[in-house]
Amino acid sequence: MQDVTLAIAGSGGDGVITAGDFIVQAAARKGLHAFMLKSYGPQIRGGESSARIRISDRPIYSQGDYVDFLVVFSWKDFNRFLDEIQLRKGAVVLYDEADSTPREEFPIDADLDIEYIPVPFKKMAAEEIKVPLTKNMVTLGVIAELLHLPLEAIKDAVMKKFGKRKPEAAQVNFQAIDLGKAWVNENLPQGTQVVLEAEGSGEPKLVMTGDDAVAYGAIHAGVKVFSGYPITPASPILEFLSKWLPHFGGAVVQTEDEIAAITYAIGASWAGKQAMTASSGPGIALKQEAFGLAAMAEIPLVVVNVQRVGPSTGIPSKSEQADLFQAVGGTHGDVPRVVLAPSDVEDNFQVAVEAFYIAEKYQIPVMILTDQFLGERSETVEAEVLFARKRVISRQLAKPSDLKDYKRYKLTDTGVSPMAIPGMAGGQHVISGLEHHEDGRPTSSGTLHQTMSEKRARKLPLIAEESGFVRIYGDDDAELAILAWGSSKGAVREAIEQAQELGIKVKAIVPQLIYPVPEKAFDAALKGVKRAVVVELSFGAQFYRYLRAYYDGLPDETHSYARSGANPLLVSEVFETIKKHAAELGMLREA
Amino acid sequence: MEPVKLTAKDYKTSVPIVWCPGCGDFGVLNAMQQAAAELQLPPENLMVVSGIGCSSRIAGYINSFGFNSIHGRALPIAAGAKLARPDMTVWAAGGDGDGYSIGTNHFVHTIRRNPDITYIVMDNHIYGLTKGQVSPTTPHGDVTKSTPQGNPERPLNPLALALELGATFIAQGFSGNVKHLRDLIVQATRHKGFALVNVKSPCVTFRGRQEFNVIRERGEYLDEKHDPSDWNQAHEVTQWTDKVPLGVIYKIEGVPTLEGVAEEARQKALERRSFESTTELIEVFR
Numbered sequence: 001m002q003d004v005t006l007a008i009a010g011s012g013g014d015g016v017i018t019a020g021d022f023i024v025q026a027a028a029r030k031g032l033h034a035f036m037l038k039s040y041g042p043q044i045r046g047g048e049s050s051a052r053i054r055i056s057d058r059p060i061y062s063q064g065d066y067v068d069f070l071v072v073f074s075w076k077d078f079n080r081f082l083d084e085i086q087l088r089k090g091a092v093v094l095y096d097e098a099d100s101t102p103r104e105e106f107p108i109d110a111d112l113d114i115e116y117i118p119v120p121f122k123k124m125a126a127e128e129i130k131v132p133l134t135k136n137m138v139t140l141g142v143i144a145e146l147l148h149l150p151l152e153a154i155k156d157a158v159m160k161k162f163g164k165r166k167p168e169a170a171q172v173n174f175q176a177i178d179l180g181k182a183w184v185n186e187n188l189p190q191g192t193q194v195v196l197e198a199e200g201s202g203e204p205k206l207v208m209t210g211d212d213a214v215a216y217g218a219i220h221a222g223v224k225v226f227s228g229y230p231i232t233p234a235s236p237i238l239e240f241l242s243k244w245l246p247h248f249g250g251a252v253v254q255t256e257d258e259i260a261a262i263t264y265a266i267g268a269s270w271a272g273k274q275a276m277t278a279s280s281g282p283g284i285a286l287k288q289e290a291f292g293l294a295a296m297a298e299i300p301l302v303v304v305n306v307q308r309v310g311p312s313t314g315i316p317s318k319s320e321q322a323d324l325f326q327a328v329g330g331t332h333g334d335v336p337r338v339v340l341a342p343s344d345v346e347d348n349f350q351v352a353v354e355a356f357y358i359a360e361k362y363q364i365p366v367m368i369l370t371d372q373f374l375g376e377r378s379e380t381v382e383a384e385v386l387f388a389r390k391r392v393i394s395r396q397l398a399k400p401s402d403l404k405d406y407k408r409y410k411l412t413d414t415g416v417s418p419m420a421i422p423g424m425a426g427g428q429h430v431i432s433g434l435e436h437h438e439d440g441r442p443t444s445s446g447t448l449h450q451t452m453s454e455k456r457a458r459k460l461p462l463i464a465e466e467s468g469f470v471r472i473y474g475d476d477d478a479e480l481a482i483l484a485w486g487s488s489k490g491a492v493r494e495a496i497e498q499a500q501e502l503g504i505k506v507k508a509i510v511p512q513l514i515y516p517v518p519e520k521a522f523d524a525a526l527k528g529v530k531r532a533v534v535v536e537l538s539f540g541a542q543f544y545r546y547l548r549a550y551y552d553g554l555p556d557e558t559h560s561y562a563r564s565g566a567n568p569l570l571v572s573e574v575f576e577t578i579k580k581h582a583a584e585l586g587m588l589r590e591a
Numbered sequence: 592m593e594p595v596k597l598t599a600k601d602y603k604t605s606v607p608i609v610w611c612p613g614c615g616d617f618g619v620l621n622a623m624q625q626a627a628a629e630l631q632l633p634p635e636n637l638m639v640v641s642g643i644g645c646s647s648r649i650a651g652y653i654n655s656f657g658f659n660s661i662h663g664r665a666l667p668i669a670a671g672a673k674l675a676r677p678d679m680t681v682w683a684a685g686g687d688g689d690g691y692s693i694g695t696n697h698f699v700h701t702i703r704r705n706p707d708i709t710y711i712v713m714d715n716h717i718y719g720l721t722k723g724q725v726s727p728t729t730p731h732g733d734v735t736k737s738t739p740q741g742n743p744e745r746p747l748n749p750l751a752l753a754l755e756l757g758a759t760f761i762a763q764g765f766s767g768n769v770k771h772l773r774d775l776i777v778q779a780t781r782h783k784g785f786a787l788v789n790v791k792s793p794c795v796t797f798r799g800r801q802e803f804n805v806i807r808e809r810g811e812y813l814d815e816k817h818d819p820s821d822w823n824q825a826h827e828v829t830q831w832t833d834k835v836p837l838g839v840i841y842k843i844e845g846v847p848t849l850e851g852v853a854e855e856a857r858q859k860a861l862e863r864r865s866f867e868s869t870t871e872l873i874e875v876f877r
Contacts, residue, residue: 206876206877207876225675244872246856247857247860247866249857251675251857256697259664260664260697260700263661263671264671267667268671268672268674268675270656270658271671289661297660383870420656422676422679427635427656428634428635428656428657429657430604430657441606441607441651442606442659
């Protein structure tokens with residue numbers, strides 16, 4: 001096989017995620033493409049957890065619908081992931097022979113012809129290594145040998161984690177890995193049906209999560225103040241910046257609440273420094289009033305929303321695309337704002353840079369709508385691709401000539417007025433959430449409110465025409481198009497490729513800029529399209545309804561494929577959707 | 592050439608003042624402008640942040656970088672500004688509803704972080720802008736528009752709360768004594784750390800002109816017998832019920848500030864490892 005999906009299911013103490021991290025890093029070192037999705041139960045420690053890893057020679061965009069290779073430490077834990085782990089026909093399942101629950105109690109469809117291999121993971125770790133905690137390392141040795149992953153690369157990754165601080169721990173782990181490898185050679189001489197034949201480019205890749213990527217992108221764009229409040233699944237952004245931002249002249253505050261988090265950032269940006277805050281749905285809801293303040297006072301601001309399942313507390317550890325309405329319509333009043341959506345880990349980096357570019361250039365709050373599926377997954381990325389898109393990030397500051405009779409909200413053609421920042425003599429003025437005159441003085445005049453609403457709104461068409469915000473995949477001249485956004489892109493892109501192999505002409509249109517609608521780019525992308533299908537993980541079909549309301553250029557035949565989130569979008573469900581519409585359009589010839 | 596000496600007039604603006612005639616906040620505004628002149632603060636280096644309420648309009652009335660923000664959020668905006676620009680003088684201002692009700696969480700945690708900012712609270716024991724509802728410092732039993740049977744709740748004691756939370760400078764002034772209040776604001780601004788100046792600033796419209804007389808009668812100026820560095824003495828003063836303490840109640844120096852801690856973190860980070868550019872950080876992902 002050149003494209004393998006493996007999963008490891010166990011409980012918190014089993015070291016499932018650590019083992020998964022090492023496999024991904026080993027693959028990255030070989031130059032392979034890899035992707036890991038972590039999944040947790042609600043418990044903090046000791047609860048069930050699973051790592052799902054896909055490795056391939058070719059670029060991969062999704063988690064893989066079916067698992068080829070499964071490691072089960074506990075059938076009870078595995079049972080909790082039945083929803084998420086669908087086995088491919090003929091899959092190989094390794095399970096701990098010492099598991100107290102017999103596997104027969106959790107029957108897997110007999111038609112799948114699963115090859116079951118009992119392995120003494122626990123016994124080897126406890127009796128031979130004499131460190132029960134090394135069970136995951138023994139497992140790593142077994143997996144590496146069966147998949148033909150380079151042991152050296154795995155050991156490198158282990159060294160990286162333990163080497164400096166705990167060299168003896170690294171040695172014990174090496175023994176455990178070697179033991180796992182030896183066990184395969186002694187007990188499974190014929191090998192198994194799962195062997196990864198992918199060689200990899202040999203050019204090592206980087207491994208990054210989406211949360212780290214958006215945080216790193218912010219540093220790259222020049223963020224100087226970050227303020228955040230812990231929330232799943234956005235906390236890694238706070239943690240990454242706490243660790244690294246001081247190295248780049250910045251400061252991080254973990255605030256008392258979500259409102260303080262956004263208002264610290266507003267204060268810092270008003271004072272002249274690039275600022276950002278991050279949260280997830282519930283926290284974003286709390287920040288909305290202050291988001292409106294940034295829009296009214298025209299303060300550059302970047303707010304990251306790592307979406308999770310809602311409403312309310314929802315499912316904190318799982319993904320959904322149902323914060324679109326709160327992003328484009330949250331908070332009171334006619335709020336000029338920008339909503340950007342990254343669609344993979346690399347995009348999280350680039351969109352962070354774009355967000356600062358727009359926020360600073362147009363003096364407007366920008367919301368980045370990423371999600372748990374992007375934020376918490378690990379993916380291989382390439383540095384050249386990451387830094388490929390360059391933007392000059394700068395704020396239009398007041399010049400000496402502006403500071404004579406300074407007007408903070410001077411009416412201009414672009415709607416952008418030169419901003420005086422503290423320390424600029426003559427630039428003193430008052431700003432507020434109140435409607436105001438050009439010089440910032442409050443007003444309750446309806447005429448001025450109309451004038452100022454127009455001024456602020458003048459920025460939007462300019463932003464909509466900024467280039468590079470709409471991606472197209474597949475056949476340019478296709479009559480069938482899939483419209484998708486954010487993390488849905490991965491499964492859609494793979495489904496498009498499968499459909500093309502079947503001879504279906506189809507394309508996917510994926511905007512990075514959600515609001516304002518990049519109308520011209522959409523018009524161009526939809527030229528010649530007879531039918532569009534909007535695919536998303538929102539029960540209420542928010543993206544479909546949003547496009548219907550905000551964009552006039554949709555084809556007459558625009559359909560919706562929408563379901564609630566939590567379970568990632570599958571390639572197969574998008575593929576079936578494409579097939580169905582292709583058949584209705586008479587594009588699918590009977591075989 | 593001698594630099595031109597700044598006077599209180601240099602801190603006035605052309606923004607029309609919306610306060611009622613006789614409002615206590617006029618005295619606070621005068622005291623702040625006089626304090627700025629006393630400190631010779633260049634207006635462009637002064638940031639004044641307020642929330643929402645009658646008193647919060649003050650941000651527009653002082654020649655500075657003013658920010659009349661949203662209800663209850665003056666402190667985090669002010670602290671964020673100070674963190675970004677330690678070279679600026681930052682004042683936060685607002686009312687008792689803004690600071691001690693909707694903004695209480697920020698009051699508590701700003702004190703813990705100790706940013707070098709001054710917080711001037713115009714405490715009038717009523718919601719004035721919304722026309723007369725009970726506030727967190729309205730005395731127990733007082734009739735207001737939202738407590739027609741009398742305030743059923745006991746008032747919050749901001750001085751005692753600040754002291755308990757570890758505030759590094761606590762003072763109380765009276766808008767009827769501008770000179771004294773000016774001196775308090777000067778001291779508060781010079782203090783390195785978070786300085787609370789709670790000001791008894793009567794609302795003549797919803798609590799009547801006699802409020803001025805009440806403070807005059809019950810106000811007690813702290814003299815040299817009071818040692819502001821003594822926590823126990825300060826605590827006793829905050830517990831007075833029949834008298835209103837006026838002056839610096841508590842003050843300690845040497846507590847690290849928010850922006851100072853951030854600067855230290857930057858220095859330590861650079862000692863550990865310095866990067867030529869942000870692209871170099873990519874190494875942590877290899």
